[in-house]
Amino acid sequence: MPATKLSSDKPVSDVILIGAGIMSATLGVLLKSLDPNLTISGYERLDAVAAESSDAWNNAGTGHSAFCELNYTPERPDGSIDISKAEKIAEQFELSKQFWASLVQEGPLPDPKSFIRTIPHMSFVWGAANVEYLRKRYNALLHSPLFKGMEFSDDPAQIAAWIPLVMDGRDPATPVAATRMAVGTDVNFGTLTRSLFNHLKGLPGVDFHLGHEIEDFRRKADGIWRLKIRNLASGESSIVRGRFVFIGAGGGSLPLLEKSGIPEANGFGGFPVSGQWLKCRNPAIIARHEAKVYGKPAVGSPPMSMPHLDSRHINGQKELLFGPYAGFSTKFLKKGSYTDLFRSIELGNIRPLLYAGARNLGLTRYLIGQVLQSPEDRTAALREYYPAADPADWQLEVAGQRVQVIKKDKKEGGVLEFGTEMVTAADGSIAALLGASPGASTAVAIMLDLVQKCFPDRAATSEWQARFRQLVPSFGQHLADSPGLTAAVREHSRGVLQLDA
């Protein structure tokens, strides 16, 4: 790192947050709730908070609970359904709701209706084999308290009553089935992030800077991290210091992790996948749909390509979108650079990248197919979920950018992961979050884990343990095994967050 002047003798911060998305917002508020005396400095390269993946139109706003996402309930070779991942994700979202409810009760979060609403989560399939899969999935989930209340139907009239658009003009000869969870949610992660940062910025010991990009890192023998930061308006660079650094830079996390030089960063690579939606602009159609309807991804396509016809509530307005259509771009951030992918390639990750590429030809073929899609192809995909759709009612919008994690693997050489990956230094002084699925919904579970890993001594004290349980009443307990606890925390969150179900 070249010599650069120290930022006006600024004292060493306890915590430095890089990036102003939902992850940094959640970590910052959680840490200040645990210890109000911590000093926190935050830096964001853009001129606004939550302007990348966390913004409402850049993601689908699904409170991922595995109620409707079929990729979390794979069929085993013996035909049975594995619900372990679905239970984990449903449980993680309950942690998020509990944390947000505590922040509403304690004051940091304003009107809950500004960021979370009830919307039924539904799965919809067609064809005999898929109907059979959905029935088996429903029967398997029924036994878990986290999926209590799920409804199943293969009656076209019942499904039409739930989701009329999906059944309008559908061939009656094709068997169909749907499940419905009334307690699903739509979350405006953009509003939530902005509210969390508004609260954080007003707390003593917190300084926050927009338009500042982290360029480099160095750690000296004193154990303190030095970060080189560029003020993008003035072009000036300076150094700030911190005891703990969180790289919450979304798609920009991988290049920063590589610059940190920690051995744990070795062998990670990233593969960017961009997204697009069809957004409905006909209010009469928008009004006729009241659900998030997820289908089965096409064979060979990645899990995040799962099509959905999705009611949203954004800035007080009801919306409807269909997608996502995947695409390929070499950018790691929506407002990033086309050189991002190439600059992330290093000696340490070239082998995993090549192996993961060679083993995921299905994904490559899928992405090429998506990129080559014509407007007619997109309408055909929409009509699988809304057969009577008129393309004139829909416009194409660009969603956020995801960077899928590529990890070195002893057996395979390199593997492509579709989940999130927290990378922490052995001494807990720096952590980075890579990947984007199930994403924002699980921010609270991710940050609870991070705090326990990176602040182990303080997290183990009776003071922090008690505060964890105050903020997240089911902290440390297993909801999937506890019908009573699941019902109690769900009811509490429902009441405080003013959810309808």
Ligand SMILES: Cc1cc2nc3c(=O)[nH]c(=O)nc-3n(C[C@H](O)[C@H](O)[C@H](O)COP(=O)(O)OP(=O)(O)OC[C@H]3O[C@@H](n4cnc5c(N)ncnc54)[C@H](O)[C@@H]3O)c2cc1C
């Ligand atoms: C198409 C799509 C659909 C999705 N749907 C859902 C969904 O339905 N439900 C769900 O829960 N999740 C969903 N997600 C995932 C979710 O959006 C992300 O997991 C989440 O927003 C990531 O938050 P973040 O804080 O890590 O990143 P971001 O919100 O991207 O924030 C990172 C910030 O870091 C800044 N930054 C980057 N580099 C630097 C640097 N060098 N210096 C300073 N600042 C920097 C960026 O400008 C950005 O503001 C979806 C994502 C996509 C792309």
